[in-house]
Amino acid sequence: MPTRWGSVCIVVTPGSGEGRARGVARRLGRLLRRRGSAVTIRAFDNLASLTEWAKTCGPEYSALFCVGGDATLSAAAVLARRHRIPFVPIPNGFGNLFARVFGHSSSPRRAARLLDEGEIRMVDVGVAGDELFLSHKSYGFLDQVQEAVEDGRRQPRDRVRRLLAYYGTAIRAVWSTSLAPLGVEVDGALAADQAVLVTVANVETYRDFLNLTPAASPIDGRFDVFVIPRTSKWGLAWRLLRLKLRLPGRWKGVSLYRGREVVVVSEAGRETLRVVRRALPLLLPPGAIERLKRRQVEVGEDGPLETVA
Numbered sequence: 001m002p003t004r005w006g007s008v009c010i011v012v013t014p015g016s017g018e019g020r021a022r023g024v025a026r027r028l029g030r031l032l033r034r035r036g037s038a039v040t041i042r043a044f045d046n047l048a049s050l051t052e053w054a055k056t057c058g059p060e061y062s063a064l065f066c067v068g069g070d071a072t073l074s075a076a077a078v079l080a081r082r083h084r085i086p087f088v089p090i091p092n093g094f095g096n097l098f099a100r101v102f103g104h105s106s107s108p109r110r111a112a113r114l115l116d117e118g119e120i121r122m123v124d125v126g127v128a129g130d131e132l133f134l135s136h137k138s139y140g141f142l143d144q145v146q147e148a149v150e151d152g153r154r155q156p157r158d159r160v161r162r163l164l165a166y167y168g169t170a171i172r173a174v175w176s177t178s179l180a181p182l183g184v185e186v187d188g189a190l191a192a193d194q195a196v197l198v199t200v201a202n203v204e205t206y207r208d209f210l211n212l213t214p215a216a217s218p219i220d221g222r223f224d225v226f227v228i229p230r231t232s233k234w235g236l237a238w239r240l241l242r243l244k245l246r247l248p249g250r251w252k253g254v255s256l257y258r259g260r261e262v263v264v265v266s267e268a269g270r271e272t273l274r275v276v277r278r279a280l281p282l283l284l285p286p287g288a289i290e291r292l293k294r295r296q297v298e299v300g301e302d303g304p305l306e307t308v309a
Helices: 021-034 047-056 070-083 097-101 108-117 141-149 159-176 233-245 288-299
Strands: 007-012 038-043 063-068 087-091 119-128 131-133 136-140 182-186 189-195 197-201 223-228 255-259 261-266 269-284
Touching: 007 021, 007 070, 021 038, 021 063, 021 108, 047 070, 063 070, 070 087, 070 097, 070 131, 070 269, 087 097, 087 108, 108 269, 119 136, 119 288, 136 141, 136 261, 141 197, 182 197, 182 223, 182 255, 189 197, 189 223, 189 255, 197 261
Parallel strands: 007 038, 007 063, 063 087, 087 269
Antiparallel strands: 119 131, 119 269, 136 197, 182 189, 182 261, 197 223, 223 255, 261 269
């Protein structure tokens, strides 16, 4: 084992992956020790404690593995970005959007093999205020649905039940939620002043659940920004249903933009989001970047894209 992997840290939030994340971390730890690495497993009960640790921990590790969903990965990635420590995301949550983009597996054995077979590449991250995110940030209707499902500890751990909870909450929310107007600027140009839904994406958003940004890429230095302009609740429901079912004409009545800096203005205030290019060192499966580029070419014509200068 090369000395560069002498000290490895595994970060885990035990509740991820229907409660399986801790077991994945333990199996991974055993495999890495057999390969000669000194392994530290750090378990965090909540994202706040993980984020605080990631902001203050020193550069004592030669690689950082993280077992969890997109929120857990984003919090742990702060440490990897600060000290340029190679980062390995192990998808074990509900969405897993970022890790799946690169073909990372939830298998501990395949994750351990990356120390021998993987390649380190620098990828983009998003920053909203002082918060790092790897996947996306949503505002308006979808953000309210996500908060309702994941409020406190009430969200179902089982994937199927959690998916049903999202659908059920979304159906109820269409009729019960007020559509507060959102202002959106992309690279200094006004994209919408009374939008009802905005998603700012570093990767393909919601994928099979509700694919809003099919061509978003974490290696192109730009966000893809999905916007539903001002409409009625019936109009919002119909647009989302067409996108979910991939019906013909599903991109009518919505807009996609691409840019490096996005400003979203809501009742809560004004938030600036920016891409930090080539900020995170990822330890990737062989050929991951090439496969990602091919996929972007395949889906690049899937929707209307307006680049705002």
